[in-house]
Amino acid sequence: MTASIRARTLAGLAAAVFAGISAAQQGPEQQFNAAVDLLRAGRSGDALSALESLTHKEPTFRLGQLFYGELLAALSGTRRDILIPESPDADPRLRDLADEARVRLAGERAMPAPGMVPSSVLQLSEGFEHAIVVDLPRARLYVVKNDGGALHVERHHYAAMGRNGYGKQTAGDLRTPVGLYHVTHWIGDQALPELYGTGALPLDYPNPWDMLRKRTGSGIWLHGVPRDTYSRPPRSSEGCVTMANADLEALRGFVRFGRTPVLLSDQLDWVPASSVEPLRDSFLKRIEDWRRKWSGKDTEGYLAYYADDFSVDGMDRKGFAAHKRRVNASKKFIDVRLSDLSLFKYPGAGDDIFLAEFQMEYSSDNFAVTTRKDQFWRRNGSGSWQIVREVNQ
Amino acid sequence: MSALRRIAALAAVLVLSPAAFAESVSTQAQALIEQGKAGDALQLLDKHLGKNPQDAEARFMRGLALVRLERTKDAIRVFADLTRDYPQLPEPYNNLAVLYAGQGDYEKARDALEAALATHPSYATAHENLGDIYAALAGAAYNRALALDESNQMLRRKLSLINQLDSSAAAVSESTVAVRPQAMTPAVAAAPVSTPAPAAAAAPAPPPAPAATVDADTRAALQRVIDAWTAAWAKQDLNAYFAAYAETFVPEAGLSRSAWEAQRRDRISKPKRIGVTAKDLQFKAAGENQVQVSFRQSYESDTFADVTAKAVDMTLTAGGWKIVREYAR
Numbered sequence: 001m002t003a004s005i006r007a008r009t010l011a012g013l014a015a016a017v018f019a020g021i022s023a024a025q026q027g028p029e030q031q032f033n034a035a036v037d038l039l040r041a042g043r044s045g046d047a048l049s050a051l052e053s054l055t056h057k058e059p060t061f062r063l064g065q066l067f068y069g070e071l072l073a074a075l076s077g078t079r080r081d082i083l084i085p086e087s088p089d090a091d092p093r094l095r096d097l098a099d100e101a102r103v104r105l106a107g108e109r110a111m112p113a114p115g116m117v118p119s120s121v122l123q124l125s126e127g128f129e130h131a132i133v134v135d136l137p138r139a140r141l142y143v144v145k146n147d148g149g150a151l152h153v154e155r156h157h158y159a160a161m162g163r164n165g166y167g168k169q170t171a172g173d174l175r176t177p178v179g180l181y182h183v184t185h186w187i188g189d190q191a192l193p194e195l196y197g198t199g200a201l202p203l204d205y206p207n208p209w210d211m212l213r214k215r216t217g218s219g220i221w222l223h224g225v226p227r228d229t230y231s232r233p234p235r236s237s238e239g240c241v242t243m244a245n246a247d248l249e250a251l252r253g254f255v256r257f258g259r260t261p262v263l264l265s266d267q268l269d270w271v272p273a274s275s276v277e278p279l280r281d282s283f284l285k286r287i288e289d290w291r292r293k294w295s296g297k298d299t300e301g302y303l304a305y306y307a308d309d310f311s312v313d314g315m316d317r318k319g320f321a322a323h324k325r326r327v328n329a330s331k332k333f334i335d336v337r338l339s340d341l342s343l344f345k346y347p348g349a350g351d352d353i354f355l356a357e358f359q360m361e362y363s364s365d366n367f368a369v370t371t372r373k374d375q376f377w378r379r380n381g382s383g384s385w386q387i388v389r390e391v392n393q
Numbered sequence: 394m395s396a397l398r399r400i401a402a403l404a405a406v407l408v409l410s411p412a413a414f415a416e417s418v419s420t421q422a423q424a425l426i427e428q429g430k431a432g433d434a435l436q437l438l439d440k441h442l443g444k445n446p447q448d449a450e451a452r453f454m455r456g457l458a459l460v461r462l463e464r465t466k467d468a469i470r471v472f473a474d475l476t477r478d479y480p481q482l483p484e485p486y487n488n489l490a491v492l493y494a495g496q497g498d499y500e501k502a503r504d505a506l507e508a509a510l511a512t513h514p515s516y517a518t519a520h521e522n523l524g525d526i527y528a529a530l531a532g533a534a535y536n537r538a539l540a541l542d543e544s545n546q547m548l549r550r551k552l553s554l555i556n557q558l559d560s561s562a563a564a565v566s567e568s569t570v571a572v573r574p575q576a577m578t579p580a581v582a583a584a585p586v587s588t589p590a591p592a593a594a595a596a597p598a599p600p601p602a603p604a605a606t607v608d609a610d611t612r613a614a615l616q617r618v619i620d621a622w623t624a625a626w627a628k629q630d631l632n633a634y635f636a637a638y639a640e641t642f643v644p645e646a647g648l649s650r651s652a653w654e655a656q657r658r659d660r661i662s663k664p665k666r667i668g669v670t671a672k673d674l675q676f677k678a679a680g681e682n683q684v685q686v687s688f689r690q691s692y693e694s695d696t697f698a699d700v701t702a703k704a705v706d707m708t709l710t711a712g713g714w715k716i717v718r719e720y721a722r
Binding site: 002015055059060062063065066069070072073076077078080083084085087089090094097153217249388 | 464526527528530531532533534535536537538539540688
């Protein structure tokens with residue numbers, strides 16, 4: 001112990017000064033990871049200083065406290081089980097913190113390289129300045145900026161999910177949904193119990209796709225954490241995505257209600273932007289063809305885009321076809337224009353479900369309307385693409 | 394002990410007053426402290442320091458007397474002044490650390506110990522104490538990490554350190570693994586107050602520190618329970634008498650609880666009068682919320698009188714401190 005203490009008193013001073021300078025720009029996670037790097041490098045004295053400074057600055061960052069405790073216990077030669085009071089809560093909480101350590105340490109390194117984009121975001125409408133992408137298995141939230149169609153990560157941070165993980169199916173299953181959602185509004189601190197921290201951004205779960213899959217439940221929010229903790233364990237909520245209050249406040253600044261897609265992903269891959277182009281182009285071609293057939297009153301060609309199991313507004317495929325044939329036949333002309341188009345590979349639905357969100361201006365000789373449309377497409381084995389669900393917002 | 398020699402030698406050099414006299418005052422004071430007469434020691438030292446304000450050893454001894462008198466703030470000032478005037482002496486830093494730790498200020502305690510080690514890198518007591526401080530800091534960090542019943546745990550940990558400050562003499566007898574690593578190493582014992590080893594061996598059972606391992610509040614609570622218990626006994630108030638015992642009380646000699654109760658009823662209600670007192674209470678922590686209280690019991694009735702060395706094991710229950718075992722020593 002002598003050596004480490006001596007090292008601490010001298011080298012520790014330099015580390016403390018260094019930490020003092022860099023800590024200003026660093027969040028607790030970066031400081032934590034830096035301390036772990038010091039530990040791995042065998043610089044326990046410097047790690048001790050770094051963890052001391054971290055625990056002073058963020059006393060409620062429990063992971064920092066745990067590692068500080070571990071290092072101190074090691075220096076004191078005392079076993080942890082002697083220092084931790086007996087409690088039935090101790091073991092599960094240690095497991096939770098171990099999980100959090102794993103995802104935080106990996107998360108720092110999970111920062112995608114410049115030029116990489118989420119493979120499921122094929123195109124982001126110009127009207128969407130940002131997208132929020134959550135990598136649920138890695139408990140990481142990314143704010144992706146849309147720079148005239150070019151995507152890049154603006155910030156990223158730890159975000160926790162439901163106690164039973166992700167893939168919500170039913171109310172009360174304590175899972176976080178997988179899918180694409182929009183923030184509906186903001187709920188401020190005053191209107192919320194302490195559990196939610198400084199605010200909440202409710203999502204529109206269940207969305208039409210969820211309803212098609214007969215998923216139940218509600219009240220899925222992005223929200224903060226109680227002030228007695230910096231963050232919650234990776235799996236801890238009833239299905240919401242939770243994050244440090246500071247991160248939530250920062251996130252709020254990027255959110256435009258209905259115009260900031262939130263992608264809750266069970267399998268997020270970062271790929272070079274150019275590699276999504278072929279898929280995007282072939283998807284765009286289908287949508288354009290669908291639009292042209294409709295505008296050209298090619299009703300049978302238009303209807304061929306609708307899958308056998310398509311249904312809308314209580315009509316099945318057959319009823320829908322009859323309705324469209326009748327309506328289209330009555331028109332002298334139809335004009336359909338699409339704008340503000342976003343394309344996604346739909347999360348959690350395998351490789352073959354795609355979502356197109358766009359604005360549609362429909363006009364005909366006797367009717368005109370502008371709506372927002374969400375269209376769920378399925379790519380079939382034969383390579384054909386068909387619409388399985390269509391929703392006008 | 395080396396600490397004592399180091400200070401004594403230093404005092405001889407530094408102090409302008411006759412070294413022999415200075416030594417004798419400190420030695421006298423030390424003896425008084427060991428006899429449990431810390432107040433007398435303090436008086437003696439104050440008088441001496443009035444004339445010899447620079448006597449480092451006497452000042453140190455004064456700090457120890459204040460510790461015994463539980464005047465922690467004053468003791469801290471004494472040791473802090475010593476570290477300022479004699480930064481090369483490790484012992485005042487060490488004792489300052491122990492007092493800070495007793496107040497739950499582990500980081501100040503750590504800084505003080507590191508200051509001691511900066512001048513005396515091989516000072517074993519400071520190393521051991523630093524290990525304990527790290528353990529205490531670790532415990533506090535674990536508590537914050539796991540948010541386990543936070544306030545209570547923090548308090549308990551703090552108390553256990555206060556106990557250990559005074560436990561120097563008795564700490565060795567703590568047998569459980571759980572206690573040992575946390576036990577504050579003889580901060581006081583290693584400091585000049587310690588009886589030199591040979592004397593300690595010969596000394597006829599030096600009166601243990603008034604607070605052997607149990608903090609003042611707990612001692613006061615236990616004292617009240619023991620007083621109520623002897624009072625009930627003397628008043629032959631059986632209900633109040635039995636109320637002092639825990640449900641889990643196990644009578645000695647293999648008696649069943651009911652047989653014991655019957656025996657006690659008989660023996661307590663028979664005499665015309667009973668006088669019973671418990672004196673010289675000594676407290677020894679025996680685990681979390683477990684304290685052994687030993688005392689001299691004077692019993693006197695119209696038919697019988699004796700004085701015995703008694704001990705009761707007390708445990709903290711929902712209804713307060715209760716007796717779980719009672720035996721003659």
